[in-house]
Amino acid sequence: MIRHDVIVLGAGLAGMRAAIEAKRAGVDVAVISKLHPTRSHSGAAEGGINAALGNATEDSPESHTYDTIKGSDYLGDQDAIEVMCREAPDDIYELEHMGAIFTRASDGKLAQRPFGAAGAPRTVYSADITGHVLIHVLYEQLVKYEIKVYEEFFATRVVVDEGRCAGVIAWDTQKGGLHAIEANHVILATGGVGRMYYGTTNAFACTGDGMSLAWNAGVPLKDMEFMQVHPTTLKSNGVLITEGCRGEGGYLRNKDGERFMVHDAPNAMELASRDVVSRAEWREIADGRGVDGCVMLDLTHLGWKKLKSRLPGSRELAMDYAGVDPIEQPIPVRPGAHYQMGGVDCDIWGETMVPGLWAAGEVACVSVHGANRLGGNSLMETIVFGRRAGQAAAERVFEQGDTGARIEPAALADEDRRIAAILNNSEGERPGVLREELAKTMYDKAGVYRTGEALLECQDKVHDLRERAKTLSLDDHSSVFNTDLTTALELLSLLECADCLVTSAVARKESRGAHSRLDFTTRDDDHWLKHTLNWNDGGEVRLDYRPVTITTHQPLARSY
Amino acid sequence: MAAIENAHFTTLKGAYDQETMEATLKVRRYDPETGKSRFDTFTVTIPVTATVLDALDAIKDTCDGTLSYRKSCRMSVCGSCGMRVDGGAALACKTSMRKFVEAGHTITVSPMGNLPVIKDLVVDMTPFWDKIRAIKPYLDTKDADTPAKEWRINPEDTALIHKESLCILCGCCVSECNSMESDPEFLGPAALAKAYRFVGDARDKDTRERLRDLSGAHGIWDCTRCYFCNQRCPKGVDPRDAIAKLGAESFKEGFTSDAGAKHAKVFVDSTYKGGFLRETELVPKTIGPANAIKDIPFALQLARAGKVPNPLSPHKAKDNDEVKRLWKLLEKEAKGQPRRATATHPDAVQEG
Numbered sequence: 061m062i063r064h065d066v067i068v069l070g071a072g073l074a075g076m077r078a079a080i081e082a083k084r085a086g087v088d089v090a091v092i093s094k095l096h097p098t099r100s101h102s103g104a105a106e107g108g109i110n111a112a113l114g115n116a117t118e119d120s121p122e123s124h125t126y127d128t129i130k131g132s133d134y135l136g137d138q139d140a141i142e143v144m145c146r147e148a149p150d151d152i153y154e155l156e157h158m159g160a161i162f163t164r165a166s167d168g169k170l171a172q173r174p175f176g177a178a179g180a181p182r183t184v185y186s187a188d189i190t191g192h193v194l195i196h197v198l199y200e201q202l203v204k205y206e207i208k209v210y211e212e213f214f215a216t217r218v219v220v221d222e223g224r225c226a227g228v229i230a231w232d233t234q235k236g237g238l239h240a241i242e243a244n245h246v247i248l249a250t251g252g253v254g255r256m257y258y259g260t261t262n263a264f265a266c267t268g269d270g271m272s273l274a275w276n277a278g279v280p281l282k283d284m285e286f287m288q289v290h291p292t293t294l295k296s297n298g299v300l301i302t303e304g305c306r307g308e309g310g311y312l313r314n315k316d317g318e319r320f321m322v323h324d325a326p327n328a329m330e331l332a333s334r335d336v337v338s339r340a341e342w343r344e345i346a347d348g349r350g351v352d353g354c355v356m357l358d359l360t361h362l363g364w365k366k367l368k369s370r371l372p373g374s375r376e377l378a379m380d381y382a383g384v385d386p387i388e389q390p391i392p393v394r395p396g397a398h399y400q401m402g403g404v405d406c407d408i409w410g411e412t413m414v415p416g417l418w419a420a421g422e423v424a425c426v427s428v429h430g431a432n433r434l435g436g437n438s439l440m441e442t443i444v445f446g447r448r449a450g451q452a453a454a455e456r457v458f459e460q461g462d463t464g465a466r467i468e469p470a471a472l473a474d475e476d477r478r479i480a481a482i483l484n485n486s487e488g489e490r491p492g493v494l495r496e497e498l499a500k501t502m503y504d505k506a507g508v509y510r511t512g513e514a515l516l517e518c519q520d521k522v523h524d525l526r527e528r529a530k531t532l533s534l535d536d537h538s539s540v541f542n543t544d545l546t547t548a549l550e551l552l553s554l555l556e557c558a559d560c561l562v563t564s565a566v567a568r569k570e571s572r573g574a575h576s577r578l579d580f581t582t583r584d585d586d587h588w589l590k591h592t593l594n595w596n597d598g599g600e601v602r603l604d605y606r607p608v609t610i611t612t613h614q615p616l617a618r619s620y
Numbered sequence: 621m622a623a624i625e626n627a628h629f630t631t632l633k634g635a636y637d638q639e640t641m642e643a644t645l646k647v648r649r650y651d652p653e654t655g656k657s658r659f660d661t662f663t664v665t666i667p668v669t670a671t672v673l674d675a676l677d678a679i680k681d682t683c684d685g686t687l688s689y690r691k692s693c694r695m696s697v698c699g700s701c702g703m704r705v706d707g708g709a710a711l712a713c714k715t716s717m718r719k720f721v722e723a724g725h726t727i728t729v730s731p732m733g734n735l736p737v738i739k740d741l742v743v744d745m746t747p748f749w750d751k752i753r754a755i756k757p758y759l760d761t762k763d764a765d766t767p768a769k770e771w772r773i774n775p776e777d778t779a780l781i782h783k784e785s786l787c788i789l790c791g792c793c794v795s796e797c798n799s800m801e802s803d804p805e806f807l808g809p810a811a812l813a814k815a816y817r818f819v820g821d822a823r824d825k826d827t828r829e830r831l832r833d834l835s836g837a838h839g840i841w842d843c844t845r846c847y848f849c850n851q852r853c854p855k856g857v858d859p860r861d862a863i864a865k866l867g868a869e870s871f872k873e874g875f876t877s878d879a880g881a882k883h884a885k886v887f888v889d890s891t892y893k894g895g896f897l898r899e900t901e902l903v904p905k906t907i908g909p910a911n912a913i914k915d916i917p918f919a920l921q922l923a924r925a926g927k928v929p930n931p932l933s934p935h936k937a938k939d940n941d942e943v944k945r946l947w948k949l950l951e952k953e954a955k956g957q958p959r960r961a962t963a964t965h966p967d968a969v970q971e972g
Contacts, residue, residue, distance in 0.1 A: 535685025
């Protein structure tokens, strides 16, 4: 039996940051990840990371807090937002000391660019490959601190023993076989679930595994109806074109060349909040003012020099996947699922209702993003709350030592039977078929605009898919690097998360942030200024609600 | 909010419309259970915008679910899907299928080279990561007083390591490295490019020790300068250029005792003196006179084949002074460059 003080599940920014903090505190920590750490999707983040350093113009954590609360459409918990915005600057400086290669201003300080719905240029960045730079600097630290990584291990179960988290059961993808890995504390940092949508910026790996693990361990998922749709993604494969393009002065135009944001956000224009821009684009396309199902992101007026120095990655992506050089031509873009604001319910230290189980990053819902996340806040969340979860879990190890929770042989045997049943089955449908049906259903019926009718159809379809997924037909029954098996397991996670999302969305009869209903077009604070909780009730979703934490900012109408 | 009522659709018409094409791929298979390899040929229908990775996904979903390969971001940043396309390493997700289909060409997809194969297109990256770990891949500011805020670095100084910072550790360069093929212990282009990322970093204070270690066995001087790494890197890192920069930096630190370093030095000295390379001096000055004597039989063999220039009247350039003038010009230019990037403690900066 393998045993560690702390296990971190997932090796993106939140996971690695948590592991580094726990290791520095002096506890035995290991990371389990289905991908090599540098393959994690945090590395695809482009635009930047928000902290009120005040390098470009005057700024303050209070101003960052206010923008984030307003951006969340007042659904974010204000105590959590205050923590993030207050601690962000020191975390940025620490990343810089670790070696992060950020873009510099002429005075040698960290440069900061404007991002949507932000009161000041607050986004620290590394050209348009900020996530790439950060994932590599944290991996460097992981090597420096000699942290053990179980690479390409796919966690299939979080084990709860007499109400306490006892560790995880994981499948060794490279060699095959299940392993029980015990720990006093498990930190979930497995990222998002964008792959439940057809048009998505997310990597293939973003399948909500950690959300599903927590849900099945008895922790509710929170605010799952709020899936952020990013306004600028490519039609061919959903790849993200950063908000930094608009931060650097890019325009959005319809087929007539009009900057249509003038109708929706006459002041902020293209730099309004993401939900606002996505809705405006959807309207333009739906009303026939799009070009081949897209609107145009025009960067041609920025000049080749700026494009090459500030946005070289976006240019590469546009040329590779849209066949367009943005120096000469506008890029066709459309809204695509980007970020799950909801996730595993946890407190401001990342602790869930199951003692010993923690969460940080996109998998978690602290909640700092509420109904709509601001660009540049997700990277900051991973660092601040990853560090806090690592620190808090380590402190708990020093206080409590061995919690006594164990993975009994029977638990491993049960899981072995479940996995073997999937692995050996050749009856039923292929996972890829169900995954595509799910993705199209979600994109069509639970996307930018929603109606009760479409959501109910979506819910029926998700239930039908969950039923059909009980027998999945695998071609590959072998044990070494069986990606047919991992694809099937990922589909099961996606379906559970989709059920939580759509069930919450059916119930929420208002429009708030990313949840925009054509049958309930306004925000309804009297009835819906509250978090949705999704409990696992014998495999079905049971809804529950909890008040939002409001400290200083009372809800106001939101306009840009 | 303008015109929500006009947006009558929750669904966009034509959201999935994509022109398609038929593509044929020949794929190298390896079954770890039987230890046997073979080629399989598949024909799939894919969108015209599809990449090699999309084609593999289509095979896996519709033809053969046992096909194994790594993938994740599908946007050339995670580095998972390095593999050989028609014999050369590339990212499957960055390689468009359209040009092959239009040319009527069936591509061959096989695993990367220089790394053991686990299954089908999946290689064991352990030796790759071991080498990354071997170059001490993290910033070391030694006993420098850590500032409360950021180190101050001029934009031009961060630009010195810009290309190396683009590396996604996909292994495409290592797959094609000729030197590693003959010496599996060679640190290789990816690890060396990563090493330069620290040597060239204004904040790193371990430069001398790094260069000492890198100029030893299996290090900088074992590169054969074939430039395959530059050619195959999907991100424009140009690892060979990074290795050249490491060589130049290690010379500045006086690490010239490695045979490879001496070899480079003979080239320089010889061309300076006579405008030409004096091949007869090359061997003894690279490996020492004693070792050179051992190579005499080999030299005679070469001479018989007409491969050795006359050692008694070596080439000399007609206008050697011009060579020397060019040389001085280069030297002057090199001095004009900042020797190394500098990071300034914010407390030491006078705010204006």
